[in-house]
Amino acid sequence: MTPESRAAEFDAADPLAGYRERFTLPEGVIYLDGNSLGALPKDTPAALTRVVESEWGEGLIRSWNSAGWFDMASRIGAKIAPLIGAAPHEVIACDSTSVNLFKLIAAALQMRPGRKVVLSEPGNFPTDLYMIAGLEAQGLAERRLADRDKLAQALDGDVALLMLTHAHYKTGALHDMVKLTRAAHEAGALVLWDLSHSTGALPVDLNGIGADFAVGCGYKYLCGGPGAPAFAFVAERHQADLQQPLTGWFGHAAPFAFSDDYAGAPGIDRLQCGTPPVLGLAALEVGVDLIAAIGVDRLYGKSQALSEFFLESVMAHDVHLELVSPPRSTDRGSQLSFRHPEAYAICQALIARGVIGDFRAPDVLRLGFAPAYLSFADIAAAARHLAEVLAWCEWQRPEFHQRAAVT
Ligand SMILES: Cc1ncc(COP(=O)(O)O)c(C=O)c1O
Ligand SMILES: Nc1c(O)cccc1C(=O)C[C@H](N)C(=O)O
Numbered sequence: 493m494t495p496e497s498r499a500a501e502f503d504a505a506d507p508l509a510g511y512r513e514r515f516t517l518p519e520g521v522i523y524l525d526g527n528s529l530g531a532l533p534k535d536t537p538a539a540l541t542r543v544v545e546s547e548w549g550e551g552l553i554r555s556w557n558s559a560g561w562f563d564m565a566s567r568i569g570a571k572i573a574p575l576i577g578a579a580p581h582e583v584i585a586c587d588s589t590s591v592n593l594f595k596l597i598a599a600a601l602q603m604r605p606g607r608k609v610v611l612s613e614p615g616n617f618p619t620d621l622y623m624i625a626g627l628e629a630q631g632l633a634e635r636r637l638a639d640r641d642k643l644a645q646a647l648d649g650d651v652a653l654l655m656l657t658h659a660h661y662k663t664g665a666l667h668d669m670v671k672l673t674r675a676a677h678e679a680g681a682l683v684l685w686d687l688s689h690s691t692g693a694l695p696v697d698l699n700g701i702g703a704d705f706a707v708g709c710g711y712k713y714l715c716g717g718p719g720a721p722a723f724a725f726v727a728e729r730h731q732a733d734l735q736q737p738l739t740g741w742f743g744h745a746a747p748f749a750f751s752d753d754y755a756g757a758p759g760i761d762r763l764q765c766g767t768p769p770v771l772g773l774a775a776l777e778v779g780v781d782l783i784a785a786i787g788v789d790r791l792y793g794k795s796q797a798l799s800e801f802f803l804e805s806v807m808a809h810d811v812h813l814e815l816v817s818p819p820r821s822t823d824r825g826s827q828l829s830f831r832h833p834e835a836y837a838i839c840q841a842l843i844a845r846g847v848i849g850d851f852r853a854p855d856v857l858r859l860g861f862a863p864a865y866l867s868f869a870d871i872a873a874a875a876r877h878l879a880e881v882l883a884w885c886e887w888q889r890p891e892f893h894q895r896a897a898v899t
Contacts, residue, residue, distance in 0.1 A: 526862025
């Protein structure tokens with residue numbers, strides 16, 4: 493049986509197959525980069541048009557109240573909450589992941605006086621490490637990096653915060669959230685999870701594991717669009733004492749009292765800073781609604797099946813690439829990464845064939861399997877394209893070696 497005929501059987505039995513129609517996917521494109529920028533939900537343009545033409549155009553400033561603009565950040569946060577095992581009042585959609593990291597690292601440091609170390613791992617997503625560096629330059633933090641198998645040992649009495657990305661951006665390798673959260677708490681440290689590559693693709697149970705803080709992107713599996721607002725989670729038990737450093741007026745308990753003195757809002761709203769980006773939030777809400785309607789457990793099941801089927805299909809074509817993702821689907825996020833010295837050119841050759849994956853320096857070809865809109869036929873076709881690119885050394889063509897600014 494060819495991968496294509498197996499794919500036809502899988503697609504026929506796939507309960508999520510119908511959701512593909514809810515997304516705009518260009519003809520001739522197999523999109524394996526939904527882990528970087530999620531596809532466009534078909535309902536998004538109309539939702540944005542409504543917000544622009546009716547709420548902004550007609551409602552003008554009245555729409556802050558009449559169209560619910562004031563509550564959007566917490567309303568969308570509450571919709572993200574069940575995807576990550578949080579209570580509705582523990583999540584807010586705001587700012588970028590980088591900015592939310594800054595706020596929560598600083599808040600955590602303040603909650604652990606006498607401790608300055610923020611522990612993470614080398615090779616974590618750069619912005620996570622850079623945000624620690626920024627606080628280090630202010631004299632507020634001390635960065636400590638330990639390889640993933642040595643993290644538990646590195647948790648000593650100086651560590652204020654353990655900060656890790658659940659699904660690694662490059663390899664997809666998952667951390668054991670339960671074990672590491674427990675180890676950090678036993679050492680008296682707090683824990684901040686970056687869920688950028690998990691949210692909307694695999695289930696996470698923040699309250700079940702007793703996590704303190706979390707952040708994540710809105711533009712990946714949540715399909716909120718380029719530059720979509722991110723989200724932040726603060727466990728209820730920390731909300732009353734949380735002091736975040738970006739004390740803008742939208743995080744004030746009474747912004748329209750216009751007082752000279754800052755007083756943080758009582759709950760998760762304290763994490764807000766300036767005026768929320770209403771258009772970005774409007775697009776994010778459509779993506780979150782759609783992903784929540786499909787259900788994260790079903791998405792996870794399909795994501796595992798897609799990546800397993802991709803591996804099976806490339807093997808059927810006798811392709812042998814070095815897999816840098818964990819071989820078992822239960823140990824990885826919704827992606828597969830392969831190492832090859834010519835990974836960049838291979839990625840470009842695939843893009844020229846309409847298979848959009850991405851390259852992560854220096855030598856990783858990363859293929860994301862966003863389960864909401866990919867079919868098994870896509871996977872079979874992508875595997876065949878990869879096999880042909882390699883067999884025909886298509887990547888050797890000089891045009892595939894010219895590097896673009898954004899990869
Ligand atoms: C793990 C992780 N954290 C953070 C980010 C980015 O954060 P921001 O939205 O601030 O660019 C990304 C991707 O860009 C990511 O993969
Ligand atoms: N946020 C991105 C951007 O503005 C341009 C290009 C890529 C991105 C990404 O999201 C990269 C992504 N976080 C990654 O895992 O590599």
